[in-house]
Amino acid sequence: xxxxxxxxxxxxxxxxxxxxxxxxxxxxxxxxxxxxxxxxxxxxxxxxxxxxxxxxxxxxxxxxxxxxxxxxxxxxxxxxxxxxxxxxxxxxxxxxxxxxxxxxxxxxxxxxxxxxxxxxxxxxxxxxxxxxxxxxxxxxxxxxxxxxxxxxxxxxxxxxxxxxxxxxxxxxxxxxxxxxxxxxxxxxxxxxxxxxxxxxxxxxxxxxxxxxxxxxxxxxxxxxxxxxxxxxxxxxxxxxxxxxxxxxxxxxxxxxxxxxxxxxxxxxxxxxxxxxxxxxxxxxxxxxxxxxxxxxxxxxxxxxxxxxxxxxxxxxxxxxxxxxxxxxxxxxxxxxxxxxxxxxxxxxxxxxxxxxxxxxxxxxxxxxxxxxxxxxxxxxxxxxxxxxxxxxxxxxxxxxxxxxxxxxxxxxxxxxxxxxxxxxxxxxxxxxxxx
Numbered sequence: 001x002x003x004x005x006x007x008x009x010x011x012x013x014x015x016x017x018x019x020x021x022x023x024x025x026x027x028x029x030x031x032x033x034x035x036x037x038x039x040x041x042x043x044x045x046x047x048x049x050x051x052x053x054x055x056x057x058x059x060x061x062x063x064x065x066x067x068x069x070x071x072x073x074x075x076x077x078x079x080x081x082x083x084x085x086x087x088x089x090x091x092x093x094x095x096x097x098x099x100x101x102x103x104x105x106x107x108x109x110x111x112x113x114x115x116x117x118x119x120x121x122x123x124x125x126x127x128x129x130x131x132x133x134x135x136x137x138x139x140x141x142x143x144x145x146x147x148x149x150x151x152x153x154x155x156x157x158x159x160x161x162x163x164x165x166x167x168x169x170x171x172x173x174x175x176x177x178x179x180x181x182x183x184x185x186x187x188x189x190x191x192x193x194x195x196x197x198x199x200x201x202x203x204x205x206x207x208x209x210x211x212x213x214x215x216x217x218x219x220x221x222x223x224x225x226x227x228x229x230x231x232x233x234x235x236x237x238x239x240x241x242x243x244x245x246x247x248x249x250x251x252x253x254x255x256x257x258x259x260x261x262x263x264x265x266x267x268x269x270x271x272x273x274x275x276x277x278x279x280x281x282x283x284x285x286x287x288x289x290x291x292x293x294x295x296x297x298x299x300x301x302x303x304x305x306x307x308x309x310x311x312x313x314x315x316x317x318x319x320x321x322x323x324x325x326x327x328x329x330x331x332x333x334x335x336x337x338x339x340x341x342x343x344x345x346x347x348x349x350x351x352x353x354x355x356x357x358x359x360x361x362x363x364x365x366x367x368x369x370x371x372x373x374x375x376x377x378x379x380x381x382x383x384x385x386x387x388x389x390x391x392x393x394x395x396x397x398x399x400x401x402x403x404x405x406x407x408x409x410x411x412x413x414x415x416x417x418x419x420x421x422x423x424x425x426x427x428x429x430x431x432x433x434x435x
C-alpha cells in the first residue's frame with residue numbers, strides 16, 4: 001500500500017499545495033510536488049491563504065544545513081510545526097484555558113523541543129545518557145523477547161481472520177518499552193495507549209462512553225491523562241524507584257528541581273513520543289514491504305544479518321516525521337536564498353530523504369541500502385533523543401517478523417485510515433490478513 005501523490009500536471013509553482021488536509025487525505029505525501037521544488041525552487045517562499053508565509057526547504061543538503069545551524073535558526077519561534085492559522089488560533093486558546101485550569105504559565109514552553117540552548121541542552125542532558133547506543137544495546141535481549149511474543153500474538157490474531165496492523169502489532173513494543181523505562185506498571189499500559197491515541201487521532205470515537213460526543217470524549221481523555229501524569233510525579237516523589245520517571249522527578253538544573261509544569265511536559269513528551277513515532281515506522285514499514293515481495297524475501301532469508309540496513313531504509317522511505325519549523329534569528333543564506341530575521345523555514349524531511357542527489361533510486365525501497373544518510377531522525381542539536389531506542393525497537397520487531405515468516409504470508413485487507421496531521425504521517429488503523 002504505497003503512499004501516492006496526485007499528479008502536478010502543468011501547475012505553476014504558486015499553485016502547489018503542501019498544506020491542505022483534504023489534499024493529503026486524497027493524495028498522501030506530495031512526492032511529486034517536493035520533487036519539483038527540489039528541481040526548480042529548493043528554498044521556496046510559500047504564501048497561501050490561511051497559512052503563515054514561510055520558506056519551504058526540500059533538498060537534503062539544505063535541510064541538513066539548517067538543522068546544523070542552531071545559532072541562526074531556532075525552535076523557539078512562533079511555530080514549531082507548520083499548521084494553518086485557524087489551527088494555531090485554536091491551539092493558543094486551548095493553551096490559555098489549560099494554563100488557567102492548572103495555574104500554569106501560559107508563556108512557558110510545552111516541552112524541551114520548543115527550546116534552544118542553553119535551556120534545551122540542560123533539559124536534554126537530564127535523560128540523554130539513558131538513550132545511548134550502549135544503554136539500548138543492553139536492552140536488546142528484553143526487546144527481542146517482547147517482540148517475539150508480540151509477533152506470536154499477532155499470528156494468533158490472524159488465525160481468527162482480519163487483524164489490525166496498528167493495534168495488534170505496531171503499537172505494542174514501543175508502548176511496552178517506554179512504559180517499562182519510566183517504571184509505569186503494565187496494568188496502566190492500555191490506558192496510556194488510549195490517552196496517547198486520542199492525542200493524535202482527532203477523528204476517532206473508539207474511546208467514547210455511551211452518550212458522549214467527540215468533544216466531551218476528548219476533554220475527558222485529556223483530563224485523565226493529565227491527572228495520571230500528576231499521579232506519576234507524586235508517586236515517584238513518595239516512592240522513588242530505579243526508573244526514568246524517578247530520575248526526572250529527582251533531577252535538578254542549576255541546583256533547582258524541575259517545576260511541576262516542566263516535569264509534566266517532559267513526561268508527556270517521553271510517553272507520547274516514545275509510543276507514537278516508532279509505531280508509525282513499524283506500521284508503514286510493513287505496508288511498504290508488502291508492496292515489495294522481493295525485499296521481504298531478503299529479510300526472511302537472513303533476519304539478523306539484514307535488519308540493521310532494513311531499519312534505516314524503512315525510516316528513510318516512510319519518513320514518519322514530516323516537518324518541523326525553524327525561525328531565523330538573523331539574516332542567513334539557505335540554498336541561495338536570503339532568509340530574513342524573523343522568517344520561518346519549514347524542513348520537509350520526506351523530501352530530503354528522497355533527494356536523488358544523495359540517494360540512488362530514492363523512490364525505491366532497498367533494504368540493503370548503504371550508506372544511508374537519511375534525516376528521518378533529524379540532525380544537529382535537536383536530533384531525536386530516542387533515535388537509538390527507536391532503531392533497537394525496530395530491529396527487534398522486524399527481526400521477529402522475519403524469523404516467523406509473517407510478512408510473506410500477509411496482505412492488506414482494506415484501506416488504511418490516515419490521521420489529519422501535517423507533522424507525523426500516522427496510520428490510525430489498517431486491516432490485514434493471511435493470503
